[in-house]
Amino acid sequence: MRCAAPLWERPGLRAVAGDTLRPGGFALTDRAAEAMGVLPGWRVLDVGCGLGATVARLRARYGAKAYGVEPSAAQVERGAIRSGVIRAGGDCLPFGDGTFSAVFCECVLSLLPDPRAGLREFHRVLLPGGFLALSDLCARDDGGSRGDSCADRAVPLESTRAMVEKSGFETVLVEDHTRLLTDLAARLAFAGETGGRTGRGGLGYYLMIARKRGWTHA
Numbered sequence: 692m693r694c695a696a697p698l699w700e701r702p703g704l705r706a707v708a709g710d711t712l713r714p715g716g717f718a719l720t721d722r723a724a725e726a727m728g729v730l731p732g733w734r735v736l737d738v739g740c741g742l743g744a745t746v747a748r749l750r751a752r753y754g755a756k757a758y759g760v761e762p763s764a765a766q767v768e769r770g771a772i773r774s775g776v777i778r779a780g781g782d783c784l785p786f787g788d789g790t791f792s793a794v795f796c797e798c799v800l801s802l803l804p805d806p807r808a809g810l811r812e813f814h815r816v817l818l819p820g821g822f823l824a825l826s827d828l829c830a831r832d833d834g835g836s837r838g839d840s841c842a843d844r845a846v847p848l849e850s851t852r853a854m855v856e857k858s859g860f861e862t863v864l865v866e867d868h869t870r871l872l873t874d875l876a877a878r879l880a881f882a883g884e885t886g887g888r889t890g891r892g893g894l895g896y897y898l899m900i901a902r903k904r905g906w907t908h909a
C-alpha cells in the first residue's frame with residue numbers, strides 16, 4: 692500500500708497556503724524579523740526552507756544574505772529559488788561555526804529526527820548573541836506518536852522551551868498563535884484537504900525567539 696505524501700508535499704496545501712507551507716504565511720516571519728531587527732547584510736539561514744519563500748522574503752524585504760537548507764529534492768525542485776538553497780537536513784548543517792546572525796526554523800523543529808541535535812547545530816552556526824526564530828505546532832501533552840506529521844510529533848511548548856534553553860539559548864519572546872493554525876486547518880478542510888492523519892486534539896501554534904548565550908553547549 693502506498694503511503695500518503697506528507698501534507699507539505701501535497702498540492703492541496705500549496706493551493707491553500709501558497710509558497711509558505713505553514714500557518715500564518717509571512718506573518719510570523721515578519722514578526723520575528725522585526726523583533727530581531729534583521730539588518731541588510733545579515734547572514735540568515737532558514738532550516739527546512741521548503742519552497743524557499745522565507746529565503747526570498749528575507750532577501751527582498753530585509754536585504755539579508757539569506758540561505759536555506761532543505762532535505763527534500765522535490766521541495767527544492769518545486770521552489771522558486773535555487774541559489775543559496777542547499778540540500779541538507781537540519782541536524783547536519785553544511786556551514787561553519789558562527790556563520791549566521793539569525794536562524795529561522797518554521798514548522799520544522801518537530802520533524803527533525805532528533806530536535807536536540809538540530810538545536811545544537813543551530814547554536815553552532817550562530818554567532819554569539821545570534822537569534823533563533825522557531826515557529827511550530829505544540830501539543831497539550833507529550834503523548835504524541837513519533838509518526839511523520841507535525842501533528843503526530845508536536846510536544847508541549849514548555850518542553851520545547853526547556854530544550855531550547857538547555858541547548859545554550861536564552862528565550863526572549865514566546866507567543867501563542869494557535870489562531871493561525873485554526874485558520875489554516877479550516878481553509879484546508881473547506882478545500883477538502885485533510886490537515887493530518889491523527890486528529891490529535893489540543894494542538895496549538897507558537898512563535899519563540901531565543902538568543903545564543905555563548906559557545907558552550909549544554
Ligand SMILES: C[S@@+](CC[C@H](N)C(=O)[O-])C[C@H]1O[C@@H](n2cnc3c(N)ncnc32)[C@H](O)[C@@H]1O
Nearest residue numbers: 699711712713739740741763780781797798803
Ligand atoms: C511544513 S513544511 C515547512 C516548510 C517551510 N519552512 C515553510 O514554512 O514553508 C516542513 C519542511 O521541513 C522539511 N524537513 C523535513 N525533515 C527535515 C529535516 N530533518 N531537516 C530539515 N528540514 C526537514 C520538509 O521537507 C518540509 O519542507
